[in-house]
Ligand code: AMP
């Protein structure tokens with residue numbers, strides 16, 4: 350098969366790494382990709398939102414399967430665009446329809462979907478600028494902290510956890526009246542705060558059938574002990590101790606089944622990955638959010654644990670034949686430590702040469718924001734630069750393998766969190 354993968358992050362390098370291991374893949378193209386995908390596939394200079402360009406590439410290169418990595422093209426409707434065009438309508442695409450992608454693109458839409466389908470989630474109300482007074486009155490009735498969420502996509506910054514009523518009221522007004530997050534905060538979801546530990550659950554679905562992939566925990570904030578600014582993710586571990594069989598059965602019955610059944614019942618076309626962000630509150634799962642793609646950096650810890658053929662999984666999703674796929678998962682631990690540019694998630698300098706070590710067994714380095722300069726040297730080109738994954742029979746070993754790689758990699762001002770996995774190690778003792 351000729352396969353086209355859209356995206357350029359660590360998630361896409363992990364996808365590419367897994368895809369090229371399959372005997373079913375004859376040629377993989379990645380648009381636009383990064384220095385890591387360039388080493389195992391063919392990078393294409395195409396923007397992920399240039400739908401016409403993508404269509405022409407698919408036709409010119411006899412593409413048999415399209416895989417969409419990030420949410421942006423999904424929310425903008427790439428799947429509908431390709432499936433509605435006579436020339437590309439018979440080519441399977443892995444990714445939900447635009448309506449399905451609204452589960453990530455609009456918090457209000459996803460909360461209403463959860464309510465209709467009895468999926469456990471935090472209590473909430475949604476307000477627009479015309480409903481300021483009602484919203485402020487509602488805030489007065491809420492327990493602290495109060496969670497405010499911009500309805501639309503806000504690059505991971507649209508969620509505020511307010512510790513006082515004054516802070517909540519001020520932020521609420523800024524979001525609705527001063528467009529703090531632009532169009533994204535034209536609607537604001539006010540939500541009950543959930544206590545507990547977060548878990549990332551990944552579901553592959555063709556809209557009827559589903560497979561639950563290995564779960565993971567990610568480390569969102571820049572500083573150790575989960576302090577400081579939110580990032581796209583500084584590390585991940587899989588499996589997660591509290592997500593035992595009993596817990597995952599509960600997640601399947603209470604969350605995954607009603608979600609997939611809800612998609613089918615409401616005629617929301619969905620052939621893709623669904624990432625369910627859960628809060629484990631005293632053993633009960635509550636959905637914090639849906640994402641309509643795989644997580645990053647969770648993918649870099651999840652995919653190495655999948656031992657069955659990955660292209661067959663993608664084909665099953667894209668062609669609606671997932672029922673026949675036999676998902677096999679390694680019991681091994683995988684841990685990922687993300688190395689970022691100094692200063693990230695705020696301003697940072699690009700273009701520093703990076704030295705990569707030769708890899709030992711049980712370690713993988715996935716590229717995210719990398720490229721090569723005119724001298725052919727590998728350089729940092731984005732905030733999140735490399736995702737180093739270590740595998741092992743124990744969590745300790747997997748962490749040792751990940752960190753031993755990290756310690757051998759150097760560029761000016763690079764930074765990583767040394768505490769990835771430490772909270773889970775403590776829970777295991
Ligand atoms: P979201 O963009 O909805 O994933 O929110 C970003 C982060 O805010 C989540 O990963 C949680 O850490 C936190 N968060 C969101 N909603 C809640 C909630 N209702 N209770 C507690 N924490 C939350």
Ligand code: GLY
Nearest residue numbers: 567582644645646
């Ligand atoms: N790691 C969280 C995300 O991909 O959104």
